[in-house]
Amino acid sequence: MSIWEYANPKKFMQTSSWALPFVTVGAVACLAVGLFWGFFLTPEATNFGSTVKVIYVHVPSAMMAINIWVMMLVTSLIWLIRRHHVSALAAKAAAPIGMVMTLIALITGAIWGQPMWGTWWEWDPRLTSFLILFLFYLGYMALWEAIDDPDTAADLTGVLCLVGSVFALLSRYAVNFWNQGLHQGATLSLDKKENISDVYWFPLLLCIAGFVLLFVTLLLLRTRTEIRQRRLQALEQRERMA
Amino acid sequence: MIALLTRDLRLAIRAGGGFGLGLAFFLIVVTLVPFGVGPEGGVLARIAPGILWLGALLACLLSLDRIFALDFEDGSLDLLATAPIPLEGVVSVKAVAHWITTGLPLVLAAPVFGVLLHLPQAAYFWLVVSLALGTPALSVLGTFGAALTVGLKRGGLLLSLLVLPLYVPTLIFGAELVRRGANGMDTQVPLLMLAGITAACIAVVPFASAAAIRVNLR
Amino acid sequence: MPQAAPMLRVENLAVTRGGLPVLEGLGFTLEAGQALVLRGPNGIGKTTLLRTLAGLQPALAGTISMPPETMAYAAHADGLKSTLTVTENLSFWAAVYGTGAIDAALDRMNLRQLADRPAHSLSAGQKRRLGLARLLVTGRPVWVLDEPTVSLDAASVALFAGAVRAHLAQGGAALMATHIDLGLSEATVLDLAPFKARPPELGGIAGSFDEAFA
Numbered sequence: 001m002s003i004w005e006y007a008n009p010k011k012f013m014q015t016s017s018w019a020l021p022f023v024t025v026g027a028v029a030c031l032a033v034g035l036f037w038g039f040f041l042t043p044e045a046t047n048f049g050s051t052v053k054v055i056y057v058h059v060p061s062a063m064m065a066i067n068i069w070v071m072m073l074v075t076s077l078i079w080l081i082r083r084h085h086v087s088a089l090a091a092k093a094a095a096p097i098g099m100v101m102t103l104i105a106l107i108t109g110a111i112w113g114q115p116m117w118g119t120w121w122e123w124d125p126r127l128t129s130f131l132i133l134f135l136f137y138l139g140y141m142a143l144w145e146a147i148d149d150p151d152t153a154a155d156l157t158g159v160l161c162l163v164g165s166v167f168a169l170l171s172r173y174a175v176n177f178w179n180q181g182l183h184q185g186a187t188l189s190l191d192k193k194e195n196i197s198d199v200y201w202f203p204l205l206l207c208i209a210g211f212v213l214l215f216v217t218l219l220l221l222r223t224r225t226e227i228r229q230r231r232l233q234a235l236e237q238r239e240r241m242a
Numbered sequence: 243m244i245a246l247l248t249r250d251l252r253l254a255i256r257a258g259g260g261f262g263l264g265l266a267f268f269l270i271v272v273t274l275v276p277f278g279v280g281p282e283g284g285v286l287a288r289i290a291p292g293i294l295w296l297g298a299l300l301a302c303l304l305s306l307d308r309i310f311a312l313d314f315e316d317g318s319l320d321l322l323a324t325a326p327i328p329l330e331g332v333v334s335v336k337a338v339a340h341w342i343t344t345g346l347p348l349v350l351a352a353p354v355f356g357v358l359l360h361l362p363q364a365a366y367f368w369l370v371v372s373l374a375l376g377t378p379a380l381s382v383l384g385t386f387g388a389a390l391t392v393g394l395k396r397g398g399l400l401l402s403l404l405v406l407p408l409y410v411p412t413l414i415f416g417a418e419l420v421r422r423g424a425n426g427m428d429t430q431v432p433l434l435m436l437a438g439i440t441a442a443c444i445a446v447v448p449f450a451s452a453a454a455i456r457v458n459l460r
Numbered sequence: 461m462p463q464a465a466p467m468l469r470v471e472n473l474a475v476t477r478g479g480l481p482v483l484e485g486l487g488f489t490l491e492a493g494q495a496l497v498l499r500g501p502n503g504i505g506k507t508t509l510l511r512t513l514a515g516l517q518p519a520l521a522g523t524i525s526m527p528p529e530t531m532a533y534a535a536h537a538d539g540l541k542s543t544l545t546v547t548e549n550l551s552f553w554a555a556v557y558g559t560g561a562i563d564a565a566l567d568r569m570n571l572r573q574l575a576d577r578p579a580h581s582l583s584a585g586q587k588r589r590l591g592l593a594r595l596l597v598t599g600r601p602v603w604v605l606d607e608p609t610v611s612l613d614a615a616s617v618a619l620f621a622g623a624v625r626a627h628l629a630q631g632g633a634a635l636m637a638t639h640i641d642l643g644l645s646e647a648t649v650l651d652l653a654p655f656k657a658r659p660p661e662l663g664g665i666a667g668s669f670d671e672a673f674a
Contacts, residue, residue: 245555256543317537
């Protein structure tokens with residue numbers, strides 16, 4: 001059995017309807033336990049205060065923001081090369097989720113950064129990169145919206161995703177370079193993994209798992225909607241022809 | 243291909259304002275900035291590299307939606323797509339024509355505008371170099387954006403939304419090059435990065451643009 | 461050069477418009493010296509078929525075989541630049557196709573007196589004539605024409621028919637979609653109505669996403 005079988009819309013609908021309850025329950029469970037553990041059962045860090053707990057939302061959403069774009073890149077490539085409609089629709093379905101994840105990461109970043117750096121916004125390379133990523137999501141979604149023919153839209157957004165990925169990566173390095181002179185260690189190291197102890201680490205892992213499952217749940221739901229919408233279009237068109 | 247280039251340039255001249263419009267827009271931006279930030283020379287000199295680059299970028303953006311739209315409307319694009327020139331060649335020529343009509347005048351006129359913004363002496367050379375190296379990338383990427391939105395009724399705003407994020411690396415390295423040049427710092431890294439991005443864009447992006455045109459003509 | 465093979469052979473072709481099959485099972489050949497006129501009601505897919513043949517859109521099924529670089533396509537729109545003169549417009553296409561000479565085309569389509577006029581000052585019929593003169597400068601043997609006689613008066617239609625006849629006499633071929641009679645006695649008429657795509661449940665070919673979504 002090949003993985004491409006799931007590229008058949010019918011097969012995808014069957015499998016996803018079977019899988020949806022499990023991932024939904026998994027997402028809810030992981031998020032509930034992880035967030036509760038993280039928010040209420042971890043000790044307050046002496047030098048960070050309670051604001052540090054925003055990492056239980058901030059880190060997973062930031063990871064997902066990037067991973068979702070990568071997933072869109074992969075599905076776009078699959079569409080462009082193998083012409084599986086489900087793949088293109090999955091990319092379309094993932095974009096708004098990714099955009100919201102980016103927004104969450106930016107907002108929680110601001111909430112965290114305010115007490116840490118004394119400012120809501122800092123042109124820190126990471127924050128700036130996320131802002132640029134947000135713009136890429138906006139452009140990608142706007143292009144989907146603007147084009148009527150679904151196959152044309154899938155092709156063009158696929159090409160945009162490809163080119164955009166290269167430039168998003170390039171922007172990341174450009175932004176790093178751009179701000180190196182201004183910052184020079186003035187801000188706190190954002191690399192959490194190095195200065196985080198196990199007490200905080202386990203609930204964080206659980207939250208990350210929760211966000212991944214949440215994304216899968218939403219993605220399945222949205223892709224199913226897109227497939228249904230597409231089928232509706234096909235039926236309408238066929239009726240018009242008959 | 244040369245016939246296409248001469249035709250496009252001739253069209254730009256005949257249509258009036260092909261060359262002038264971008265420059266006039268550039269001038270307006272440069273004029274308006276001091277009204278916004280105040281006439282103080284020190285402040286202007288400090289932000290001049292960024293303003294000049296932003297102005298160049300916006301002036302470039304201004305004429306992007308016309309790159310393919312006119313040819314699409316009157317049917318020439320269909321005919322060009324069936325002509326013995328590869329579509330990749332067509333989009334490259336279009337980008338060159340766009341650069342000659344908007345990028346090149348900006349490169350040449352930028353020092354004059356630099357005077358208006360009190361650009362430091364040392365920066366003029368780097369301003370011209372950075373614009374000469376960077377604006378071709380703006381035209382090529384703009385052609386890609388125009389190719390994506392060619393069939394759309396109101397593609398102009400969407401075009402800006404699609405293209406501007408792609409301009410980020412060029413803008414960063416371009417403005418940084420001028421800034422470093424103005425302060426007498428080492429310019430090698432931004433110079434090489436800027437040139438590298440432009441070279442890579444010229445080499446690769448036309449393929450994406452041609453693919454987008456093919457999809458849009460379907 | 462004597463050619464045994466037809467200049468254009470179409471076999472079992474199916475074309476789509478907006479992802480939906482419009483024509484299927486279409487097959488014909490075009491020999492040197494032959495003109496084929498496509499007939500059919502509006503919306504049957506004449507333009508779609510011609511665009512597919514011109515390579516502007518992919519065929520859903522079937523094969524189109526012709527020697528490379530033999531086709532010149534003329535669409536509804538003439539692709540004229542209104543600020544360029546007649547000569548400039550024509551020279552551009554001559555340069556693109558690498559033929560260069562435009563004098564014969566100017567004379568053939570009776571554009572000599574208009575040669576230095578900018579295209580925007582031409583009437584609709586004159587523009588159309590200029591658009592057809594473009595075909596002459598391409599030097600390609602197979603003409604694929606979409607409604608070539610729109611906005612032409614009787615005299616110009618005759619002029620055009622004469623140009624087609626001369627083209628056929630030189631061993632060219634023409635495929636055109638048109639509603640009016642060109643007076644080309646040698647033209648074969650192909651009615652597209654029998655090739656209208658049937659719904660899939662009646663055995664018709666499935667569209668690009670029909671089969672996956674139904």
